[in-house]
Amino acid sequence: MVQDLIQRIEQLKDRIRGSRYIVALTGAGVSAESGVPTFRGKNGLWKDYRAEDLATPDAFARNPQLVWEWYDWRRQLIASVTYNPAHRTLVELEKNSPRFTLITQNVDGLHQKAGSTNVLEIHGSIWKLRCTLCSDISENYEVPLKALPYCSMCGGLLRPHVVWFGESLPSDVLVKADNALNLCDLLMVIGTSGVVQPVASFPYYARTKGAFVLEVNVERTLISHIAHETILGKAGEILPLFL
Numbered sequence: 001m002v003q004d005l006i007q008r009i010e011q012l013k014d015r016i017r018g019s020r021y022i023v024a025l026t027g028a029g030v031s032a033e034s035g036v037p038t039f040r041g042k043n044g045l046w047k048d049y050r051a052e053d054l055a056t057p058d059a060f061a062r063n064p065q066l067v068w069e070w071y072d073w074r075r076q077l078i079a080s081v082t083y084n085p086a087h088r089t090l091v092e093l094e095k096n097s098p099r100f101t102l103i104t105q106n107v108d109g110l111h112q113k114a115g116s117t118n119v120l121e122i123h124g125s126i127w128k129l130r131c132t133l134c135s136d137i138s139e140n141y142e143v144p145l146k147a148l149p150y151c152s153m154c155g156g157l158l159r160p161h162v163v164w165f166g167e168s169l170p171s172d173v174l175v176k177a178d179n180a181l182n183l184c185d186l187l188m189v190i191g192t193s194g195v196v197q198p199v200a201s202f203p204y205y206a207r208t209k210g211a212f213v214l215e216v217n218v219e220r221t222l223i224s225h226i227a228h229e230t231i232l233g234k235a236g237e238i239l240p241l242f243l
């Protein structure tokens, strides 16, 4: 078993070294070892909280205070942790690859904190706020928030600049992601359950465009049957083996 894993890792290292363009697609599993809860699974956020009450435009319109309390709690939690070896490995891969794009569904900013630069935050960022009136986007790192935040330009109520259920992904980011998936020869899919569209279809798309799809996850997922290779294990333990 161990011998088999070592051999597979060696082959994957060769593939990584030989790739002209690597795209990494990450999900909540990458930040799990940092102490950020995932959404699904045993201790996932959606076990204790209802997405309909907290992560939809309707929920915000109904009760902005409640939604902000939940995001404020998450911001405090994220501010108290840091990146892990999985994030660090992706920084090294970016440095050593001719071309590298990181597409993340995570809103925690830990990839950038670790040092990744070419990052597409496809579900937005918990550290950015957007005005519900004028759409101005601003960065905000205040934890905890002292009160409901309002726009300094127009006075409108600010919301988290994240994608909620029922909303479209930011089109400029989507265009860049599409381009990257089209051109890459290696797609690494790390720590995502692959159930939320449209991101869940990215591995299928990249594969049809000729990319080798490598998945790293603690368990098999909906992506596994499309992946050329799935390595089972914690991202923070498996990814450093690729260096």
Ligand code: OAD
Binding pocket: 026, 027, 028, 029, 030, 032, 033, 038, 039, 040, 041, 044, 055, 105, 106, 123, 163, 164, 165, 190, 191, 192, 193, 194, 195, 196, 216, 217, 218, 219, 221, 233, 234, 235, 236
């Ligand atoms: P999920 O919570 O759905 O899935 C987390 C994945 O990480 C699962 O497949 C776990 O098996 C895996 N995992 C857990 N710990 C791991 C570890 N240490 N190493 C490797 N893998 C590990 O999170 P996402 O797939 O990111 O959307 O969820 C996608 C979207 O659903 C999120 O961006 C969020 C959520 O609702 C929005 O908020 C719009």
